[in-house]
Amino acid sequence: MRILILGGTGEARELARIASGERGFDIVSSLAGRVANPRLPVGPVRIGGFGGVEGLRTWLRENRINAVVDATHPFATQVSAHAATAAADLDLPAVHLCRPEWVQRRGDLWTRVPDLAAAAAALSQHGERVLLTIGRQGVGAFADCVRHRFVIRAIDAPQTPLPQRYELLLARGPFTFDEELVLMSRHRIDVLVTKNSGGAQTEAKIDAARTAGVPVVMIDRPPLPAGAVAVDDVSAAVDWLRTVGSHSVH
Known part of the structure; x- marks a missing residue:
């Protein structure tokens, strides 16, 4: 077969x-x-x-x-x-x-949104420093978020328009809980934006955000x-x- x-x-x-x-x-x-x-x-x-x-x-x-x-x-x-x-x-x-998919747990501070555009709009309710872990293709949805400073983590550099203020971290996971916690602390992250891709390989950032009290803008899966x-x-x-x-x- x-x-x-x-x-x-x-x-x-x-x-x-x-x-x-x-x-x-x-x-x-x-x-x-x-x-x-x-x-x-x-x-x-x-x-x-x-x-x-x-x-x-x-x-x-x-x-x-x-x-x-x-x-x-x-x-x-x-x-x-x-x-x-x-x-x-x-x-x-x-x-x-x-x-x-990941399920919200006690201590999680999630704002669930249906898509990238809604995630960008939701940032108005959060602090300045954003950790963006959505892959490189959707970064353009945040290009007009002028009030925020982004840490954009991706395997390869985005080819789309970028926000005015950003730092690009090119890295391939999986990352450990300690690594994610250090990253959020070092960059003084106010909010994490991510997709609900689920699975254990990338869940450490969700656990780290919970521990650090960092809110998460969680993009729901498409059907x-x-x-x-x-x-x-x-x-x-x-x-x-x-x-x-x-x-x-x-």
């Missing part, structure tokens, strides 16, 4: 590692190519876009793919939508591997594509693939 894993996440790499060792599975992973030096999964990898739904549909057909696992970032809405549509068009089984089948961990995704594989054999 030939399986396409749409990846770029730790879960996608772990799934590729496990599934590549399964008899009867032929795995290929796909990365969007938005990070200059991505961490590569085990096995064959293609990098770059497909050219929309039509391009993905053609690629799936030409490469004789039997199942699709969408293990992209929870905010990669366009890729997920294209994958769901292309798989449905070809009547291919597809599953969305999406780690559980999954309509009718999407979803699992919330790698083990469940492997079980799903085994079930699909057993049905294809019979």
Whole structure:
């Protein structure tokens, strides 16, 4: 069974590692190519876009793919939508591997917002110094926030318009709780802006903000594509693939 894993996440790499060792599975992973030096999964990898739904549909057909696992970032809405549509068009089984989102806990000072524009607007209720950990692509939404001073942390430098006052920290996580606490203290952070991407790898900043009493502007996840089948961990995704594989054999 030939399986396409749409990846770029730790879960996608772990799934590729496990599934590549399964008899009867032929795995290929796909990365969007938005990070200059991505961490590569085990096995064959293609990098770059497909050219929309039509391009993905053609690629799936030409490469004789039997199942699709969408293990992209929870905010990669366009890729997920294209994958769901292309798989449905070809009547291919597809599953969305999406780690559980973070849940507000005692001591968290969250302002939940639906999108980047709302996050930028919410800063008017907070102090001057902002830690921005949303990746590089959405930074332009904060370009007009002239009252605030930003610490922008990303793997690669943003190519969008930037706020007037900012410091750019190019770094790749995961970061420890102590590292996040030191960062917030050193820069005297008044508010953290982040996406509810969930998972343990980047949760240290949420724990550090709680400990330091730093408010968080939390951007809610977009919904999954309509009718999407979803699992919330790698083990469940492997079980799903085994079930699909057993049905294809019979």
